[in-house]
Amino acid sequence: MVVGTMVVEISMGDTFSLKDKRQIVKSIIERLKNRYNISVAEVDRQDDLRRAVIGMACVSTTGEHAGRQLDRALYFMESDGRFTVENVTKEML
Numbered sequence: 001m002v003v004g005t006m007v008v009e010i011s012m013g014d015t016f017s018l019k020d021k022r023q024i025v026k027s028i029i030e031r032l033k034n035r036y037n038i039s040v041a042e043v044d045r046q047d048d049l050r051r052a053v054i055g056m057a058c059v060s061t062t063g064e065h066a067g068r069q070l071d072r073a074l075y076f077m078e079s080d081g082r083f084t085v086e087n088v089t090k091e092m093l
Contacts, residue, residue: 002092004058004066007043008077009087012050024082025052032056036073051086063092 015021032040044053060066
C-alpha cells in the first residue's frame with residue numbers, strides 16, 4: 001500500500017471577503033474529490049482572506065498510480081483561472 005500526499009498553497013487575488021474565498025475553496029475541493037477520487041481538505045490559513053492551503057491524499061497499490069493521480073489533480077488546479085498555485089509539496093509514504 002502506498003499513500004501519496006500533496007499540499008498546495010494557492011493565492012486568490014480577486015477575493016474581497018472570506019465568503020468569496022470559501023466559495024472558491026469549497027468548489028475546487030468538491031471538483032477534485034469527484035473527478036480524481038482523492039481525499040481533499042483545506043488544511044491551513046482558513047482565516048486568511050487571499051490564501052488557502054489544500055491538502056490531498058491518494059491511497060493506491062503502486063506509487064506510480066498515486067503520483068499520477070496527484071499530478072493530474074495539480075494540473076487541474078493550475079488550469080483553474082480563479083487562483084494561482086504558489087507552493088507544492090508532494091510526498092509518497
